[in-house]
Amino acid sequence: MKIERKYMAHYLNAHFAAAGEEGADYVRLGDDLEEYSPEMTANVEKKANILGQTSVVIDSYQKQGEVAPYYAAKGDKLFERLQAIIDGDMVLDDLKTDIVEVKLWDESGKESGSFPAVREECYIEIVSYGGDTTGYQIPFNVHYSGQKQAGTFNVKEKTFTAAA
Numbered sequence: 001m002k003i004e005r006k007y008m009a010h011y012l013n014a015h016f017a018a019a020g021e022e023g024a025d026y027v028r029l030g031d032d033l034e035e036y037s038p039e040m041t042a043n044v045e046k047k048a049n050i051l052g053q054t055s056v057v058i059d060s061y062q063k064q065g066e067v068a069p070y071y072a073a074k075g076d077k078l079f080e081r082l083q084a085i086i087d088g089d090m091v092l093d094d095l096k097t098d099i100v101e102v103k104l105w106d107e108s109g110k111e112s113g114s115f116p117a118v119r120e121e122c123y124i125e126i127v128s129y130g131g132d133t134t135g136y137q138i139p140f141n142v143h144y145s146g147q148k149q150a151g152t153f154n155v156k157e158k159t160f161t162a163a164a
Helices: 077-088
Strands: 008-013 026-028 042-048 054-061 064-067 096-103 114-126 140-154 159-162
Touching: 077 114, 096 140, 114 159
Parallel strands: none
Antiparallel strands: 008 026, 008 096, 042 054, 064 140, 096 114, 114 140, 140 159
């Protein structure tokens, strides 16, 4: 049985906690998005030997996802954070947050509302801002760092709980 796309949820933490600061304010990506597909971008090394054989080594991934379009909406926590990045020309750790990929198709979470999930540290890159007559747009890229943690995500409370 095929899994509908809506059952793979991506929640971006709009809090962007500073070093040592706690807190999370998860916003589900998807409004106005027809597609969100993090690209894995593998680092691949191929070598051919004198026997005519080729060895392939994949030693890392540089995962990133594109959120475009993203329409600004008053009162939206993610919009407020993106606008702060633009206004402050923020760089480095001021762009760091986390994203949680939630597997809503998993039957184990139907009753409790807590589904299997993976939280990963990421950095937000604003691509541009402005847009056309359809509304104020702030398209951005999510650059995944590879720092992952498995656990569960409660979709009602929008909270992540790390696995033991």
